[in-house]
Amino acid sequence: MNKVGVLFAGAGFALVAIGARGIVTKSLTDGWRIGPKTTYTGSAAVWAGVAYIIGGLLFIWLGIKVYG
Secondary structure (H helix, E strand, O other): OHHHHHHHHHHHHHHHHHHHHHHHOOOEEEOOOOOOOEEEEEEHHHHHHHHHHHHHHHHHHHHHHHHO
């Protein structure tokens, strides 16, 4: 796998980890984002976590299949 593939896969694993943590703790803050920060709690955090996991899996797929 080339460097771009490793970068995409690594970012994907990070997104999956953030999403899983948000689902388990039912609290997710997008503190890394530029602009106003949002803290999701309860069911909103679970859905945000699901979105992070789906996005992370897409990044992992891109890193392995497209750039791998």
